[in-house]
Amino acid sequence: MSAPPVGAVGREHPRLEGRDKVTGAARYAVEYPVDDVTYGWAVPAAATRGRVSRIDTAPALAVPGVLDVLHHGNAPRLAPGVDDTLFLLQEPTVHYRGEFVAVVVAETLEAAREGARLVRIDYDTEAHSTVLSAHHPGLYRPDKVNPGYPADTAEGDFDAAFAAAEVQLDATYRTPAYHNNPMEPHATTAHWRDGRLLVHDSTQGATPVQATLAPLFGLPPEAVRVIAEHVGGGFGSKGAPKAPVVLAALAARQVGRPVRLALTRQQLFGPIGYRTPTIQRVRLGADADGRIAAVCHDAISQTSKVHEFAEQTAVYTRSMYAGRHRRTTHRLVRLDVPTPFWMRAPGECPGAYALESALDELATACGVDPVELRVRNDATVDPDSGQPFSSRNLVACLREGARRFDWADRDPTPGVRRLGRWLIGTGVAGSSYPARSRAAAAAATAAPDGTFEVRVNATDIGTGARTALWQLAADALAVPADRVAIGVGDSDLPPAPVAGGSMGTASWGWAVIRTCEQLRQRLRDTAVPAEGLTVEVSTADEVRAQRPLARYAYGAHFVQVRVDADTGEVRVDRMLGMFAVGRVVNPTTARSQLIGGMTMGLSMALHEEGLLDERYGDWVNHDLATYHISGCADVERIEAYWLPEEDPDLNPAGVKGIGEIGIVGSAAAVANAVHHATGVRVRDLPVRLDKLLDRLPAD
Numbered sequence: 001m002s003a004p005p006v007g008a009v010g011r012e013h014p015r016l017e018g019r020d021k022v023t024g025a026a027r028y029a030v031e032y033p034v035d036d037v038t039y040g041w042a043v044p045a046a047a048t049r050g051r052v053s054r055i056d057t058a059p060a061l062a063v064p065g066v067l068d069v070l071h072h073g074n075a076p077r078l079a080p081g082v083d084d085t086l087f088l089l090q091e092p093t094v095h096y097r098g099e100f101v102a103v104v105v106a107e108t109l110e111a112a113r114e115g116a117r118l119v120r121i122d123y124d125t126e127a128h129s130t131v132l133s134a135h136h137p138g139l140y141r142p143d144k145v146n147p148g149y150p151a152d153t154a155e156g157d158f159d160a161a162f163a164a165a166e167v168q169l170d171a172t173y174r175t176p177a178y179h180n181n182p183m184e185p186h187a188t189t190a191h192w193r194d195g196r197l198l199v200h201d202s203t204q205g206a207t208p209v210q211a212t213l214a215p216l217f218g219l220p221p222e223a224v225r226v227i228a229e230h231v232g233g234g235f236g237s238k239g240a241p242k243a244p245v246v247l248a249a250l251a252a253r254q255v256g257r258p259v260r261l262a263l264t265r266q267q268l269f270g271p272i273g274y275r276t277p278t279i280q281r282v283r284l285g286a287d288a289d290g291r292i293a294a295v296c297h298d299a300i301s302q303t304s305k306v307h308e309f310a311e312q313t314a315v316y317t318r319s320m321y322a323g324r325h326r327r328t329t330h331r332l333v334r335l336d337v338p339t340p341f342w343m344r345a346p347g348e349c350p351g352a353y354a355l356e357s358a359l360d361e362l363a364t365a366c367g368v369d370p371v372e373l374r375v376r377n378d379a380t381v382d383p384d385s386g387q388p389f390s391s392r393n394l395v396a397c398l399r400e401g402a403r404r405f406d407w408a409d410r411d412p413t414p415g416v417r418r419l420g421r422w423l424i425g426t427g428v429a430g431s432s433y434p435a436r437s438r439a440a441a442a443a444a445t446a447a448p449d450g451t452f453e454v455r456v457n458a459t460d461i462g463t464g465a466r467t468a469l470w471q472l473a474a475d476a477l478a479v480p481a482d483r484v485a486i487g488v489g490d491s492d493l494p495p496a497p498v499a500g501g502s503m504g505t506a507s508w509g510w511a512v513i514r515t516c517e518q519l520r521q522r523l524r525d526t527a528v529p530a531e532g533l534t535v536e537v538s539t540a541d542e543v544r545a546q547r548p549l550a551r552y553a554y555g556a557h558f559v560q561v562r563v564d565a566d567t568g569e570v571r572v573d574r575m576l577g578m579f580a581v582g583r584v585v586n587p588t589t590a591r592s593q594l595i596g597g598m599t600m601g602l603s604m605a606l607h608e609e610g611l612l613d614e615r616y617g618d619w620v621n622h623d624l625a626t627y628h629i630s631g632c633a634d635v636e637r638i639e640a641y642w643l644p645e646e647d648p649d650l651n652p653a654g655v656k657g658i659g660e661i662g663i664v665g666s667a668a669a670v671a672n673a674v675h676h677a678t679g680v681r682v683r684d685l686p687v688r689l690d691k692l693l694d695r696l697p698a699d
């Protein structure tokens with residue numbers, strides 16, 4: 001009965017849910033029709049550090065339609081020790097400005113909002129510290145950095161090798177706080193029924209939300225159901241449960257009715273986390289040909305006093321390029337700020353900005369082409385672990401990207417190409433991101449009519465994951481894809497990890513493929529009964545038994561910019577990304593992931609910057625009018641390509657993950673192009689025109 005494979009994998013396909021999304025039929029977290037629903041509005045603290053000394057809810061309760069005001073004095077109790085960032089409305093303590101200290105619940109959104117404005121809160125305040133600096137007295141070394149790496153590493157003798165090097169580069173790079181702004185804010189609808197909690201949540205993973213809410217509310221896991229059918233973006237910020245889901249569940253329990261609660265755009269700037277600012281010192285010691293003998297990357301970032309979040313900023317440097325003598329360190333400061341959190345390629349992205357900028361500076365110092373310099377410093381085994389690579393096509397990406405970009409004709413001299421009033425320059429950067437997989441489970445049912453249903457608690461946050469899994473399922477079942485239905489985004493489905501770490505398709509796809517293979521096997525000797533034939537498979541044992549190899553996706557970014565010689569205005573003419581990411585399941589959505597990441601890197605290079613006012617310990621630019629995020633129009637021509645790459649040592653889908661690699665190195669390529677255009681090296685992002693103005697070459 002075995003049909004030849006139909007080959008859905010590798011074909012262009014629009015998102016399965018695309019029509020539902022553009023017609024409005026797709027439901028997001030606060031769009032499900034719910035009887036008797038009420039609306040919650042979160043009230044942020046107007047103090048930076050201290051405690052709520054008095055709270056007067058009477059004016060809010062007087063607003064027609066307001067049902068209740070929850071705060072630490074009256075909210076249902078949560079279990080301590082589950083997640084300190086979610087231990088909300090339990091204590092009068094204020095850990096940072098903007099921390100949610102009350103929730104108003106009302107019959108209408110408007111009444112809830114008006115009520116929130118009228119809640120009167122007094123605070124006892126204490127002196128706060130909210131600004132990261134390289135000389136902060138609170139600097140310390142964390143035990144580990146995310147997601148479990150050692151804080152510091154050392155091989156060989158960096159100091160001696162650096163001192164002896166013919167060419168020495170010592171530069172410090174800075175990146176500001178960056179704020180995730182998914183189109184759909186963090187939002188939840190929560191209902192309690194017969195002691196069970198049902199939430200429709202905007203999250204990157206229904207399984208972890210269920211796993212956190214259950215102990216937090218003192219429930220067994222099966223008493224919590226989390227649905228995340230459609231999610232309007234996350235970029236990491238929805239990779240763990242955040243305040244809205246807890247506040248909505250508390251409020252729904254308190255008022256005995258379903259509650260919808262969505263954060264405002266302004267409320268995304270802080271309480272949901274942000275990319276930590278960084279201060280990164282990179283030292284490179286090389287010979288005159290640019291071969292690196294010594295590399296050191298010292299990274300400083302911040303965390304909060306509520307929870308330690310230790311970003312792995314220097315980890316990129318551990319495995320990217322060769323060099324016998326190497327050292328990396330991470331230091332943190334606990335500030336009176338919201339806890340930083342994941343943002344697309346957390347660690348690798350800011351780390352690559354520093355290292356790939358430093359390589360550009362080294363190339364200039366040695367008079368070596370920056371593509372060639374990277375090729376010369378390619379690693380044959382992972383310099384960090386000593387493990388072989390499952391596949392490493394960095395050099396192929398650099399070479400093929402350079403060919404497509406016409407890099408060969410480039411004049412290396414900075415600040416000499418003019419087109420009218422524009423200074424023209426091009427830049428390159430390398431890129432890599434770990435290719436990981438985690439255990440997942442899936443179920444598949446064959447129906448007597450020859451159709452199939454495949455279920456996995458994957459989350460499609462807008463990436464096209466649902467469609468990719470459907471393609472993988474169809475091929476594993478060896479049936480035409482139109483006979484397969486796919487269900488995702490529900491904690492009642494077999495458990496699966498978050499959409500994060502660029503390991504969604506690898507992990508969920510692994511479970512989907514194994515489940516479909518097993519079902520197909522069963523169908524060889526069993527007729528499908530009337531009620532259908534179902535199998536469920538977990539990949540836990542198989543994933544645990546993976547060979548110890550260094551698995552990474554690679555890429556190379558090529559950018560052309562023009563800089564106004566009078567005003568310093570930077571425009572990006574062209575971005576070209578060349579990637580090696582294993583197998584590409586769906587070229588349509590893969591390309592969108594890659595160019596989305598590249599554009600987000602442009603945004604980081606030129607536009608995004610969280611500006612904190614030390615007096616209040618809060619970000620001043622906390623909306624989309626003042627916090628600038630690049631759009632499609634900010635790059636005139638953008639291309640993403642990938643090499644054919646078959647790597648048998650990854651996972652059954654053969655994928656390396658594409659959600660994050662597009663942003664890694666992208667900002668460095670833009671900044672390197674600005675240097676080539678102008679001769680000005682900006683080492684603190686963003687590259688604003690005021691940092692260029694006085695330093696531009698004269699006519």
Ligand code: MOS
Pocket residue numbers: 204234235236237239342343344345346499500501502
């Ligand atoms: Mo991504 S920042 O790993 O969700």
